[in-house]
Amino acid sequence: MKRESSPNYLNGVPELLVLRLLKEREMYGYELVQAIRDATGEAIVLGEGVIYPMLHLLEREGALQSRRQTVAGRSRIYYTLTPAGEKRLTQAATAWTRIHDAVTSVLGVSARG
Amino acid sequence: MKRESSPNYLNGVPELLVLRLLKEREMYGYELVQAIRDATGEAIVLGEGVIYPMLHLLEREGALQSRRQTVAGRSRIYYTLTPAGEKRLTQAATAWTRIHDAVTSVLGVSARG
DNA sequence: TGCTATACCTATCGCAAAGAGGTATATACC
């Protein structure tokens, strides 16, 4: 059975974060790992084994565009959002909000724990 | 590699919902499926193939307790939270809040659109 | 008679995320 859309509402948080950060400014993989760790106060720590494959996938699917640059003897690959990537971000953010609202409403049902 | 705790912060939403609903009152599996669909306005629709195995797992792990009752010729298995289950709910809710806050803060970084 | 709703169940699949590696250069420390 082939899946057309519906990106599995319950996960996809790493992708959402990456897309959102790249909307602000271009970044490279190693930088994203630290940015996510720092921005979330270590609530979310994603390994390079999560980030790099995701960047490659997103680029293959046309959501990202990359350029290679050497800085201080180090080769970095900077990624930016394409228009398709912005659209994908919008959809991911919407899906996240929907789930968040749903969960929050259930959690708040007439009780405080 | 054996996992001790850390329930994979990014998912676990179905478990969180089930625990939360069972804290309110005892329910049976089929009822939970509909309760989740209704309470979330169909934002989250979990199949029976998700709910039943989860109930069995949670019971096996001591988070739930069940009793069997026949109503109108139909055999239902009602589940309630044990003290361990309440603790598990608290932890799941805390984890969810942490992730939610982290994601929200990243999403809100100086941009609208 | 047959369809729908209720109520339980398990077995398999897909895929995102986690983990564990591996390469290479720059820099700081002994």
Add this chain to the structure above:
DNA sequence: GGTATATACCTCTTTGCGATAGGTATAGCA
């Protein structure tokens, strides 16, 4: 000079949740 740490890239494999797709059985209605 040697060694450890930080930077920066990479991929392979495992895991486990969630999704799908079945299956059983009874009650009730048309």
